[in-house]
Amino acid sequence: MRKVLGAFTALALALGAAAFIGLPGATAQGGGTIEAEVKYNGTPQVEKLKINKDTEKCGTEAVIEKVVVGGNKGLAYVVVSVPGAKGSGKAVKATIDQHGCKFVPHVLAMNPGDLELKNSDDILHNIHTYSTANPSINKAQPKFKKIMTEKLEKPEYVKLTCDVHSWMLGWVAVTPGPAAVTDSNGVAKIENVPAGKQTVEVWHETLGKQTKDVEVKAGQTTKVSFEMKK
Numbered sequence: 001m002r003k004v005l006g007a008f009t010a011l012a013l014a015l016g017a018a019a020f021i022g023l024p025g026a027t028a029q030g031g032g033t034i035e036a037e038v039k040y041n042g043t044p045q046v047e048k049l050k051i052n053k054d055t056e057k058c059g060t061e062a063v064i065e066k067v068v069v070g071g072n073k074g075l076a077y078v079v080v081s082v083p084g085a086k087g088s089g090k091a092v093k094a095t096i097d098q099h100g101c102k103f104v105p106h107v108l109a110m111n112p113g114d115l116e117l118k119n120s121d122d123i124l125h126n127i128h129t130y131s132t133a134n135p136s137i138n139k140a141q142p143k144f145k146k147i148m149t150e151k152l153e154k155p156e157y158v159k160l161t162c163d164v165h166s167w168m169l170g171w172v173a174v175t176p177g178p179a180a181v182t183d184s185n186g187v188a189k190i191e192n193v194p195a196g197k198q199t200v201e202v203w204h205e206t207l208g209k210q211t212k213d214v215e216v217k218a219g220q221t222t223k224v225s226f227e228m229k230k
């Protein structure tokens, strides 16, 4: 019996090693990759605001990134998610920082669970969320409180502000399935999406939401493109 168990363990270890180094056929859960490209045909909307509060940490100018358009008309800060692929992939610890009196990143995608809020500014901030599915949060985060953890357990696009610094604005997308946020070229990649028919949802803070159906194939990249309109 011991010998059989030993052989079984050796086989399990070998399989584990194959998965680890990514041999063909060892793709996690037989999933595929979705690569979404989001474009915007309008003009970027980035506002600059003079500030005179906590200037030693915040600087004297705040940049409000409403519509950020990069190379090739790519739209940044779009949340791309696959709501139907619930429970796939592994949960990652979601962290948002308050740095230079800005929420960093400006848009964060996470699965339902804990959101870690960091204060690396050494000044008082205040976490104020405008949520409806999740309980609304309105809590001071003094400079000595470097990290706070809050629960966001229901899928929702949550607006995040600070009552101390009126210009501070961030978004937390709590998505049931895997998600990613587009980069400055308007591209986001989601890996390990279960093969089969999936609906891809894109959401932007001022331009709204769109969906498209795609067919995901194991071990392959499925490309999908969106154009957001005003």
Ligand SMILES: [Cu+2]
Residues within 6 Å of the ligand: 101, 124, 125, 126, 162, 163, 164, 165, 168
């Ligand atoms: Cu603040």
